[in-house]
Each structure stands twice: as structure tokens, then as C-alpha cells.
Amino acid sequence: MNETPVKQRNSTAHYGQALASFAVALCAVALGIYHLQVDGWVRAFLGIAVLYLTTSAFTLAKVIRDRQELTQIVTRVDQARMEKIMADYDPFQPKV
16 A cells, blocks of 8 residues: 655745744734833843744644654655565565
């Protein structure tokens, strides 16, 4: 049985929506921090925390994606090996 997974591609609209959503969220947090009634060092700390959280989220997403892609590749290689073994096997061939 050959079950080749279909590679899903994101549409341009989906990519644009994700980018716009990220930009709006980041701007909203930046505006919220700017309008806080606190000292400048508190704003700076919150700004750095938001940047750290953003980079950590990107890193986590990349690590999860890389692990998933690696799992798919290993599964495909194992499946190809098994198909080759099954194709080469002849149960009626006399054993030597």
C-alpha cells in the first residue's frame, strides 16, 4: 500500500493573515507598554520581556516544525525500505 502524504502549502491569504495578526498583536502590546503609568525602567523591562517572549516563540515553533519534518522523513525512508524488501521477496523461490 503506497500512501504518499500530500504536502500542504499555505495560501497567500493565510500567510498574510498570520503576518498581519502578529503585527497587530506586537503593536498592541507595545502601545500598552508605552501608555502604562510607570517609570521608564519598568517600560524597558516589559519591552525586553516581550521581545524575549517573541523570539522564544519563534524558536519553539521552528524546533517543533523541524522535529515533525524529521519524523516524516524517517517514516518515509522506513516505508521505502519495507516496500523494497516486500517487492524483492518471492515466497516460491527455492531456498539455497
